[in-house]
Amino acid sequence: MDGNQISMLKKIMEIEFTCIDLNLYLDTHPEDQKALQDYNYYSNQLSMLKQQYEQFYGPLMVFGHSQSQYPWKWVDDPWPWEIEY
Amino acid sequence: MQEYYISKYIDLGGLKMYDYNPYVQDYAFPSLKLAQAYVPLQKYVSLYPPEEAIKKGTVFPELDMPYVGEKMR
Numbered sequence: 001m002d003g004n005q006i007s008m009l010k011k012i013m014e015i016e017f018t019c020i021d022l023n024l025y026l027d028t029h030p031e032d033q034k035a036l037q038d039y040n041y042y043s044n045q046l047s048m049l050k051q052q053y054e055q056f057y058g059p060l061m062v063f064g065h066s067q068s069q070y071p072w073k074w075v076d077d078p079w080p081w082e083i084e085y
Numbered sequence: 086m087q088e089y090y091i092s093k094y095i096d097l098g099g100l101k102m103y104d105y106n107p108y109v110q111d112y113a114f115p116s117l118k119l120a121q122a123y124v125p126l127q128k129y130v131s132l133y134p135p136e137e138a139i140k141k142g143t144v145f146p147e148l149d150m151p152y153v154g155e156k157m158r
Contacts, residue, residue, distance in 0.1 A: 014135040021144040025127065035129050042135070 001078055006085060008053045012060075015046045 022039040029035060050060055058073030059066045068074060131146060138144040141151075 014139045017139040018132070018135040018144050021138065022132075025129070025145070029127070029129070032129050038132065 001083060005053075005057050006083070008049065008057075009083070010085065012046065012049050012053060015042055015049060018042050019046055 019039065019042050022035060022042065025035055026032065026039060051066075054060060054066050058076055059068055062074055127145070127147070132138070132144050133141060133146060133149075135144075141149050143149055
């Protein structure tokens with residue numbers, strides 16, 4: 001697993017965490033425009049990062065989220081718990 | 086906008102409102118008052134950058150209150 005793959009995964013986890021926390025804030029403050037704006041910004045970043053990652057390293061989630069290149073990429077190593085960050 | 090959500094005021098020492106409730110009587114300590122709890126509504130101030138937020142466990146600086154286990158000096 002190369003260093004670029006690991007740093008992309010870390011970046012994805014960081015942005016995803018920020019999205020989740022903003023998600024929770026917005027649940028109780030649905031009319032907060034600034035928060036919504038930030039949420040949309042990070043959400044958009046997250047989906048771009050995931051798309052980029054999947055182009056290089058295969059799907060992050062299976063069916064319904066993204067397609068696979070040939071050959072089938074889902075079963076490729078390493079499994080999530082085998083990654084050393 | 087409402088600033089605070091204040092819980093129901095329950096004062097078992099003086100309040101007769103709950104006297105008829107048999108369940109409350111099980112908890113009643115007439116000499117003691119129950120606490121009044123409240124949660125201030127969070128305001129949107131600023132965010133930690135994502136790489137810092139994930140380490141702190143929150144994106145909101147005002148919620149970053151690590152448990153130290155002793156009195157802060």
